[in-house]
Amino acid sequence: MERGHDESSSSLNRGNFIELVKVFAKMNVEIGEVVLDKAPQNATYTSPNVQKEILHIMANRVRQMIRDELGENCFCILVDEAQDESKREQMAIILRFVNNDGVIIERFFAIKSVSDTTSSNLKNEICDVLVRHDLQVKKIRGQGYDGASNMRGTWNGLQALFLKECPYAYYIHCFAHRLQLTLVSAAKDVICIWKFFSHLDNIVNIITSSPKRINALQTAQRREFEDMLASGERQSRSGINQIGNLQKSGSTRWSSHYESVKSLIDMYAATCKVLEYLIVHSPNGRSRAEVHGVYETIKSFEFVFSLHLMHKILGFSDILCQALQKKSQDIPTAIRFVSTTKGLLQEFRQDGWEEFLNAVKIFCLRNDVDIPDLNSFYKIGHPREEVTLEHHYHFNVFNEAIDFQLMELNTRFNELSVELLSLTVALDPQNSFESFNGDDICKLAKKFYPCDFSQQELHSLRFELKHYEYDVIRDPRFQVSSLSELCKLLVASRRSENCIVLTKLIPLVLTLPVSTTTTERAFSAMKHVKTAIRNRMEDEFLADCVMLYIEREFAKKIDIDSIIDEFYVVKARRTQLQ
Incomplete structure (x- = not known):
């Protein structure tokens, strides 16, 4: 809550809480009489401390609801760190588990301020949160x-450190983060890609550096749309002619590079017109020279070629990136998406050159970009070594960029070959359970989850899988695309009552984390709560506000009367202690 500077009765801004109470008082006479008029001055309960106490009680109620939802099921912890507005290091803790309905759940559970980010201190802080809520x-x-x-x-x-206490708490490096590192590594190692992103950042920064330039870009874009609509080149359907802006890329914002490339392709002509205007009307020679250099870059064939190449490559990987950020994503589906992405990139490398080059040429002709003679010779490496310009773009740019992307995908996702992850694929229902393998499923349970299954259960699992193969796999109702969907169906159809051991194994696999995007959502909520004008908020109060902000579906279910009763109990206990 944002509190006013002056909460006296004569103040025009007494803070959000009291102002809201006054609004409710106008709508409800009882609130006005009981809370504002007739309440004793020492018991109005509108002070900052009382508000924080009530919010703390509500936040703990929400945490207890999450704890009750988890029950006695196993769970996964997702942890990440970020700085808040006051530059304090905050650690977000998320619980991932499968509830009794077979649904994958990721719940925000706590934010802890950590001045010491050593692994031992982080473990102690996490364990403190878990123990406080009876989580083992x-x-x-x-x-x-x-x-x-x-x-x-x-x-x-x-x-x-956690593996020493629980040897079955398997660590999975965030898949979405690995994908981002793939792009960053490729951009650093491939010279043409590094140059392209350097120029791209420069172009976006120049255009978006002032409101006047942004307005000029949008005006140019609007005129372009009007001309194209008049000539019939564009349609006038709702939503397809939106005026936008160039997007900046960031090393920690997943998909931001793709959004930046896509926005420049959509606004290429308008961007060039703004740069042409700035060359003539820039206030000084230095600024004019800088803009002129950027204009020459953006109008070069090499830049346009790289722009379209990265649009293609990032377009293939963006589908993977979006899929990895879903809360309900499971390991087998994530593995399949990675494999599909690599396959599409390989196919594009082998068969996509001619079509891609033609698309680049058409774009250049439409936007008055000079196309060099691709049959002319280009010097590479040693002065005597010459190849045609088309050969250079085909093999030294097109192939090399894709090869590095594929190499990084194979390197970053090499843990997919680890036995645990490869065995989970045997449970994947994709393509009518084509990956189903009873021996692998039994091996998965016996080797990686020995404390969760007795010898009798492991023996029963083999016979369950025989019934499962004839009953579930052959039933059209269970032909779904992901393990998470299958888990929900097994519970809903009550097949879980017959496949007891198997439906105990599947939630353990689903509990394995795919990405830490839920922690990023928690940090986004933290930025809404703790802002520049509220940067002195106490850590405990921040954690309570973020909890109620994110898990508001639980907060809505809280009985207010019970909160007031608990507040009085806490207040009475504190009075006795004093």
Whole structure:
């Protein structure tokens, strides 16, 4: 809550809380009489401390609801760190589990301020939160963090410390983060890609550096749309002729590079017109020279070629990126998306050159970009070594960029070959259960979850799988595309009552984390709560506000009368202690 500077009765702004109470008082006479008029001055309960106490009680109620929803099921912890508005390091803790209806759930559970980000201190802080809510470390069946050394370190990292207490708390490096690292590595290692993104950032920064330039870009874009609509080149359907702006890319914002490339392609002609205007009307020679250099770059064939190439490559991987950020995503589906993306890139490399080059040429002709003679010779490496310009763009730019992307995908996702992840594919229902393998499923349960299954259950699993193969796999109702959907169907159809051991194994696999995007959503909520004008908010109050902000579906279910009753109990207990 944002509090006013002056809460006296004569103040014009007494803060959000009291102003809301006054509004409700106008709509409800009882509130006006009881709370504002007749309440004793020492018991109005509108002070900052009382508000924080009530919010703390509500936040704890929400945490208890989440704890009740989890029950005795195993769970996974997702953890990440970020700075808040006051530059304090905050750690978000998310619980991932499968509820009793067979649905994958990811719940925000806590934010803790951590001045010391060593792995041992982070573990102590996480354990403190878990113990306080009766969550046992031995119930952890997955850990999801980024790739920082203090998190993923094999010997002293956070994941290693938890593995010492619970050897079945398997660590999975966030898939979405790995995909982002793939792009960053490729941009650093391939010279043409590095140059392209450097020029792209420069173009976007120049155009978006002032409101006047942004307005000029939108005006040019509007005129372009009007001309194209008049000539019939564009249709006038609702929603397809929106005026936009160039998007900046960021190293930590997933999909931002693709959005930046896509926005420049859509606004290429308008951007060029703005740069042409700035060359003539820039206030000084230095600025004019800078804009002129950027204009020459954007109008070059090499830049246009790289722009379209990255649009294609990032377009293939963006579908994967969006899929990895879904809360209900499971490991088998994520593995399949990675494999599909690599296949599409390989196919584009082998068969897409001619079509791609023609598309680039058409774009250049439409936007008055000079197309060089692709049959002319181009010097590479040693001065005597010459190839045609088309050969250079085909093999030294097109192929090399795709090859590095494929190489990075294979390197970053090489853990997919680890036995645990490869065995989970045997449960994948995709393509009519074509990956189903009873031996792999039994091996998965026996080797990786020995504490969750007795010898009798492992023996029963083999016979369950025989019935499962004849009953579930052959039933058209269970022909679904993901393991998470299958889990829900098994519970809804009550097949889980017959496949007891199997429906105990599937939630353990679904508990394995795919990405830590829910922690990023928590940090986004934190920025809404703790802003520049509310940057002195206490850490505990911040955690309570973020909890109620994110998990408001639970907050709506809280009985207000019970909150007031608990507040009085807490107040009475505190009075006795004093």
